[in-house]
Amino acid sequence: MHQLTTDELTNRPDSLLADARRGESALVTDHGKPVFMTVPMGEGFDARSVRLELAVRLFDLEQPTLGGAAAMAGLSISEMIDELGGRRIPVIRITPEELDEELAYARTLADRG
Structure with a gap:
């Protein structure tokens, strides 16, 4: 699972889509606290x-x-x-x-x- 900060998300919003396409979940944090998580829903979703x-x-x-x-x-x-x-x-x-x-x-x- 990839982790990125809200600042990184602001600067590279396409990184979430890239993670999902690779089948990776991502956790977005703000000052070390979880804000939200993305979960890819493609084939093989488990x-x-x-x-x-x-x-x-x-x-x-x-x-x-x-x-x-x-x-x-x-x-x-x-x-x-x-x-x-x-x-x-x-x-x-x-x-x-x-x-x-x-x-x-x-x-x-x-x-x-």
Whole structure:
């Protein structure tokens, strides 16, 4: 799936048509947030793969939860985890601050032993 910004779309509107002719979906974003998605409807249109691509892409953009993405794709949560793992998309995301808190807690446990 191709991703382009609203600025890129303004400067090259024909890129969406070119993507569709190649059978590629495109996600248009504005300041990193999804605005809309195009889906080619030619021969071989596969609604299941489109739902999967959409769910994966939106999960990667931290839009739906894991459960929401799995439901959108029509997969179980474990199947969605496998799909994301195969695409090297992390399922668990932790901020640096959360990591510091976890490490500090782990140190207190280690100090007790």
